[in-house]
Amino acid sequence: MGKGATYMNLASAPQVRQLLADHGLRPKKRLGQNFLIDRNVLDRIVAASGATAGVNVLEIGPGLGVVTRELADMGARVVCVEADQTIIPALEDALEGRSVEIVTADFLRLDLPEFLDSRGASDWVVVGNLPYYITSPIITTLIESKRLIRSVVLMVQREVAHRLQAAPGTDDYGSLSVFVQYHCRVESVMKVSRNVFYPVPDVDSEVVKLTIREKPAVIVRNEPLLFKIVRAAFGKRRKTLYNALGSSDELGWEKDRARAVLDLANIDGGRRGETLSLDEFALLAECATNLT
DSSP states (O other), X not given: XXXXXXXXXXXXXXXXXXXXXXXXXXXXXXXXXXXXXXXXXXXXXXXXXXXXXXXXXXXXXXXXXXXXXXXXXXXXXXXXXXXXXXXXXHHHHHTTTSOEEEEESOGGXXXXXXXXXXXXXXXXXXEEEOOGGGHHHHHHHHHHXXXXXEEEEEEEEHXXXXXXXXXXXXXXXXHHHHHHHHHEEEEEEEEEOGGGEESOOSSOXXXXXXXXXXXXXXXXXXXXXXXXXXXHHHHTTTSOHHHHHHTOTTTTOOHHHHHHHHHHHTXXXXXXXXXXXXXXXXXXXXXXXXXX
């Protein structure tokens, strides 16, 4: 009997503890290592991914392979990227007998389009359990490679999930909300209690699914300008739009230009960035383009 058969149900605290003990490992808090131990949550993640036989799956941070095993057993082609070299032997034990490519690397240091292209596929689904401190840059990296990605299913901290789904005028609404909603349809798969992880983290989580849009939510002629305006509007949340746009180093606008763009868009410069919808940001970008 291979070692992988020893750990028949990794979605359980006793087997996770056993696998860690067998390899002399302890979860690393600085890497956000909290391992899923709930079968229902595991099934929901796999179902949300849409992975079936032959589907290309990129998994970020497989950890002990709890999700990885399920994906591989369904016949998906799984490539996983794990930053912690010390956990690889335990991951290999858990995956014994399964065809999974394990890459030891810092995900954010990869040239992601080249990494995916080199594996001979251009249609990927992504699955990951992301540490809080690198969630935003990972999501940004994935969206920047969206030509190769169909959808993304992520376990994130609850507050991040709120930001991804936030509507204008709410406290959670910000530049990340606008960026993600421009490129993706965002849906909550399920809320996840902190008690379904070992060790128990300090916060609750949520599984979200980002489905890449065939076309952006709004159409603009100058996408880089759109996001310069978005970043400027949220850069100093206490400032009015007029002052935020007219003092942004990235935009490089004088106050007169900010006033002209706002007037052309018929948007009150006394409003604050967090009150603007994606459509209104797009209108500002189009008006600014027209004034060029």
